Amino acid sequence: MQTNPVLKNKVQSLRKTGKTFGEMQKIVGIKIPKSTLSNWCKNIPLPPAFQKRLEKINYVNLRKASKLAIERSKNAKLNLIKDLRKNNKHLLSKIDKNVGKMLLAMLYLGEGAKRDGILMLGSSDVNIIKLFLKLLELCYEIDRDLIKCRISYRADQNIGELTNYWSKAIKVPIKNFYKTIPDPRTINRKTKKADYKGVCVIHILKSSKIQLELKIVSEIIMGR
Numbered sequence: 740m741q742t743n744p745v746l747k748n749k750v751q752s753l754r755k756t757g758k759t760f761g762e763m764q765k766i767v768g769i770k771i772p773k774s775t776l777s778n779w780c781k782n783i784p785l786p787p788a789f790q791k792r793l794e795k796i797n798y799v800n801l802r803k804a805s806k807l808a809i810e811r812s813k814n815a816k817l818n819l820i821k822d823l824r825k826n827n828k829h830l831l832s833k834i835d836k837n838v839g840k841m842l843l844a845m846l847y848l849g850e851g852a853k854r855d856g857i858l859m860l861g862s863s864d865v866n867i868i869k870l871f872l873k874l875l876e877l878c879y880e881i882d883r884d885l886i887k888c889r890i891s892y893r894a895d896q897n898i899g900e901l902t903n904y905w906s907k908a909i910k911v912p913i914k915n916f917y918k919t920i921p922d923p924r925t926i927n928r929k930t931k932k933a934d935y936k937g938v939c940v941i942h943i944l945k946s947s948k949i950q951l952e953l954k955i956v957s958e959i960i961m962g963r
């Protein structure tokens with residue numbers, strides 16, 4: 740750009756006070772190329788505190804950029820989840836009793852008890868318990884009175900609060916929960932995860948045939 744003596748003098752005066760190129764552009768109200776500013780100010784001595792101030796400005800800008808990047812990443816993930824949910828929602832209509840039984844067999848193979856004759860599954864993940872019960876109701880129309888629960892918990896946790904949490908979350912009445920004692924290995928040891936609600940173990944009464952069938956279905960799927 741053509742040199743404007745008045746503008747150049749103004750820029751140099753601002754530089755002497757320790758203004759950054761960005762600040763000078765805002766003050767003079769003109770988008771001067773940084774290469775031009777650098778040339779005009781190359782021999783201008785800077786105040787002693789300029790470097791610390793510049794480091795602070797860069798730190799603030801870096802934090803702003805980091806927050807924006809996190810926000811963009813978060814929004815991108817939310818949009819992805821929205822699209823995936825929309826694109827896969829139709830799968831729900833495909834789940835009949837036969838498909839449900841295969842899903843249940845795979846879930847039980849991974850998470851269920853391996854003792855013959857006992858249909859039992861435990862997890863600290865409420866969604867796994869919900870899925871287990873939902874599939875059981877779909878495939879076998881399990882009577883809720885046959886669903887018994889036991890909570891494995893740590894010594895510093897309140898069993899009453901845990902029972903209320905699991906009862907509401909999985910829609911099983913409190914009367915169906917067995918009384919339990921805390922894990923003695925955890926006495927005098929603080930629970931580190933604030934959201935840990937213990938392990939809910941589901942035991943289905945009169946279900947030895949169901950447990951055997953799920954075992955056979957998983958074996959068939961695996962080609963055994």
